[in-house]
Amino acid sequence: MIAYDLTCANGHSFEGWFEDRKAFLSQKRRGLISCPVCDDTDIAQLPSRFAIRASQAAVVNDGNPSPEKLWERIGKQLGDFVEQNFDNVGCNFAREALKIHYGVSEPRNIRGVSTETEEKVLKQEGVQFFKVPLPPPPDSDS
Numbered sequence: 001m002i003a004y005d006l007t008c009a010n011g012h013s014f015e016g017w018f019e020d021r022k023a024f025l026s027q028k029r030r031g032l033i034s035c036p037v038c039d040d041t042d043i044a045q046l047p048s049r050f051a052i053r054a055s056q057a058a059v060v061n062d063g064n065p066s067p068e069k070l071w072e073r074i075g076k077q078l079g080d081f082v083e084q085n086f087d088n089v090g091c092n093f094a095r096e097a098l099k100i101h102y103g104v105s106e107p108r109n110i111r112g113v114s115t116e117t118e119e120k121v122l123k124q125e126g127v128q129f130f131k132v133p134l135p136p137p138p139d140s141d142s
């Protein structure tokens with residue numbers, strides 16, 4: 001059995017259980033799935049069920065987290081992702097970003113720190129980048 005989060009054309013969301021994905025698609029095609037609220041058979045599957053469930057579970061575990069807390073958590077997950085998938089170029093961020101921009105370096109994901117002046121230059125050169133507030137590394141206090 002497989003569970004899908006579904007929504008009707010009127011925006012009601014509900015859960016449907018199916019033998020497998022094929023069963024879901026065939027029932028949907030034949031109009032056998034209808035909204036429990038308004039009986040609409042124009043049903044769509046909601047994306048990223050996993051993400052929705054995961055965040056709900058996280059909320060439950062924590063009692064009643066403040067929006068700040070949630071942001072902190074999202075920031076941390078984003079930070080972990082960036083850490084694992086982006087090459088740390090440290091203070092050379094602006095220089096590396098320009099090199100990649102002009103095809104001198106291989107295109108890749110990079111992260112690092114930049115000064116305001118460097119960011120201005122990057123913007124003038126049309127280099128796409130975005131800033132993420134990351135917690136400082138543990139040894140930055142010493």
Ligand SMILES: [Zn+2]
Binds near residue numbers: 012035038040
């Ligand atoms: Zn409905």
